[in-house]
Amino acid sequence: MRRNICLVISYDGTDYFGFQSQPGGNTVQDKLEEAVRILTGEPHHMLGAGRTDAGVHARGMFVNFHTDSTIPIDRWAVALNTRLPEDIVVHSAREMPDEFNARRHAVRKTYRYAINCCKFPDPFRRRFEFHHPTPLNVGAMQAGLQHLIGEHDFTSFTSPLSTKPHHVRTVYEARLESVALPDDIPTLLEERDRIRFPGKTRGLFHLYVSGNGFLYNMVRIIAGTILQVGEGKRQPDDMAAILAARSRAKAGPTAMAHGLTLWKIEYDEKYTC
Structure with missing residues (x-):
């Protein structure tokens, strides 16, 4: 069954070209999507609640994505943090209604x-x-x-x-x-x-x-x-x-x-x- 997962994350944006994925790479979204792909074997497109600029940080950013993975919800944060750089941290994960959109519903x-x-x-x-x-x-x-x-x-x-x-x-x-x-x-x-x-x-x-x-x-x-x-x-x-x-x-x-x-x-x- 397809699930809609919401993550709450923080990051030090110093070394990134912003949150949103860009052709040149090296964005927070790129790192998150790569970590989820390594974890689940699925390609994912994440929706962030905001589009922070290059060098801007986030204390409470929300992102969501859909997945067929059956990983228990209480394991997502720990599993992703072991696959992310130290300047990006997932604090929690929650399964959301299918229609939830981190940006649109803020x-x-x-x-x-x-x-x-x-x-x-x-x-x-x-x-x-x-x-x-x-x-x-x-x-x-x-x-x-x-x-x-x-x-x-x-x-x-x-x-x-x-x-x-x-x-x-x-x-x-x-x-x-x-x-x-x-x-x-x-x-x-x-x-x-x-x-x-x-x-x-x-x-x-x-x-x-x-x-x-x-x-x-x-x-x-x-x-x-x-x-x-x-x-x-x-x-x-x-x-x-x-x-x-x-x-x-x-x-x-x-x-x-x-x-x-x-x-x-x-x-x-x-x-x-």
């Missing part, structure tokens, strides 16, 4: 962008956070993010290479969260910094953006633009004007990929993996 996705604005980078987290060596005005960034909440046309915050028929999306939440750091990592401003950067602070901050769907580079462009607000190059209310302009040229740069992680994906109770 109702909410959350991305996290990690920003380290301590004076020096952290060598242990360098693959997963963007180092911004100067302090930021976190209050201004929080205020600017509020303009993104709700249903909007996000043309200004997507790549011109987007192939989507429209750019209207709903953002449920956009916030900046301060993260506690070890005592031996200095976060207080030096006296000269207080003079040069009034109203700004150092530390590690996580930008969370949740929505019903995201466009190509959308979260990275939001991150790049809100960083300019934190730097004082833009005002918080500029975020509303950028949205209204519906022009990529009005927004800030696309932030570096390595700071971004697909954090969480949610489904209706019927399809919870």
